[in-house]
Amino acid sequence: MKESSLIIKYNKSNPTSKVPLLGEDVFRKKVLEMTRGGGRVNSFFSAENDNEDLVLYLIISYDARGETHALSMKVENKAFKSLTNEDTQFHLFEREIYEQSGIRPLGHPWLKPVRFPGGNAGEMDFFKIEGREIHEVAVGPIHAGIIEPGHFRFQCHGETVYHLETSHGYQHRGIEKKLTGGPYRDTVYKMGVIAGDSTVAHSTAYAQIMEAFTRTAIPARAQAVRAIALELERCANHIGDIGALSGDIGYLSTSAYCGRIRGDFLNMSALLCGNRFSRGLVLPGGVGADIDDDIREQLAARLEAGKKDFLSAASLLWETPSVLARFDSTGIISAESAERIKMVGPAARACGIERDVRRDHPSGYYHLSYIPVSTSEMGDVSSRAYVRWLEVQESIKFIEKLLAELPVGDSGRETGTNLKPDSITVSLIEGWRGELCHTALTDGTGRFRRYKIVDPSFHNWLGLALAMRGGQISDFPVCNKSFNLSYCGFDL
């Protein structure tokens, strides 16, 4: 019997024709069978084929088995029966499909805009709770701090939040659309600014796509440099978040120290490549800067100092009752809800869900070296802070190990842009916010027919909304920071 899905392997591309193209009924049956069997949707999007027929592609993973599958469906009459009512994880993907291609998911519970292309962000009907004593709080797009724009709409009774709806699109730059027809000379740099705090993660995902399409093998040394850079990125952001969380509850010691220590970790990235956000470090085919002996020594020394500073600064949190009183039981999301909406990253791991691309779908150096998955149980602000605390320590250990065993070799060569035509490949990376998924389809001439990006924030914004339910509106800043999701990564 013909397989109804295609297994996609890391660093391999497949002819697009090998992705089973199913009719709607078979596709629906198969997809729901897969999701009931533990399948998690990584990406679900529309693309056009050569005859300008619309096709829906689904990328779905079984984390426990480390498998990623692709299947597709031919769209008839620009509509299909929505899957959202059967499985919540489809809800946002279907809204996105409708916005990007006009394909209507029939029976979708509330088909709202996702990114408002064209400039009318925020113009939509928000969920409203009726009642004389209910009041509505609108926040944003411009927020109080130095932070990206987004709109939040709370339905409250007194201090209690009954519902939070997030509305985005303010950061929409139309990146995906401009990638079509590429790769262009600016593509790799655009990847670096999808979410500017996740430059290494997105650039690595893109590099792996290019390497799969050009069948390029990467020297182990270049892979090690990428892994070091990715973990440095994770450390810097997690440390910054721990500091900011402390700031949000008025515990200024940790806040002041971690703000500075974060900078030290950004400077370690700058030591590698000259840029604090690792711009231009990860390139298709390898890395733009090597770690020579001098840098290796300096990095090891700075890492050691950074580790001591961090442990001293952040361990205060767990010994200060007033901190724990504010963190504990604030912004709880149950493991059940997190699993239902398929949250990713530290936010999911803080609910006890062991989900980590580095372990489940390893690529690059993570094939060779294992990094333990850090989890916590309660799903509250405390757990999300604690997972970060654990992860920083694991990442530092990992970098130390890599620096000690840095493989000999070079930093690789550029892949060029001669991509395999009519092919598909998928790249999964565990960024510091969680899984990011890049899927690319090439056309007959080896140019991108479709390049689809899913940032971890795409999976997790609903998690923040659910975590606020029943909580106090004054807890929103600390809850928001405990997720610290990307606005531009979501808005692309």
Next chain:
Amino acid sequence: MIKVLRARIFQKYRTIKFPKTVPQLPERYLGIPKINQDECKHDCAECIEVCPVGAISKISGIIDLDLGKCIFCGKCSGACSGDAIVFSKDYRMAVTDRSSLCISEKIVLRRAETLNKEMLRIFKRSLRLRQVSAGGCNACEADVNVLGTVGWDLDRFGIKFVASPRHADGLLVTGSVTKNMRKALLKAYEAVPEPKIVIAVGSCALSGGLFISHDETGNGVDTIIPVDLYIPGCPPHPLTILDGLLRILGRC
């Protein structure tokens, strides 16, 4: 409590002495490029072809580099068979006149000038800014934010970020100004009382940067509101931002 005190002693005093002393920049940091016209082959266009943002042009053989577009990737320098474009470690590149960012061998960057006398009288010792991200990728925002940490301690210069544009003396804008943020940016600008200043940070805010000609964004802040200080980079190093801020206040 004893642990808190112990941590305080362990973390030491870490505020940098800038502008008195300048902290060391990373070895591989790329600052203002220097153009050596003699090294440039007349019929060669390698640097122009590799530039991801179209920042380089050659007009009758003379290289012209627009630092308002430049993302400091260094590709041009690597592509050149000679040393026609060499990046220095000079971080002082904020300007008050956008055209000063277009440099060639003969035309060097003219650094930001201090505000006029009246503005200086009002803002020199107390400048309150409202930050607006309008399509920024969170890197410029992060390196603006870092100025508030103890390492930089922006408050010691009397500069502070505030929550409302009505409390502010000016805006610091990042991002190319997406269509979806245009209205919000204009509203924030109008809410700032006169006299006010606008500071654009990062190549997106200066020219559209990597998003030039995207349907969903504009090409920088000064296409919408007047800009008084341009700070280039992708993102600019915090030193570049601080240098720019102090320069217009005549404190650097």
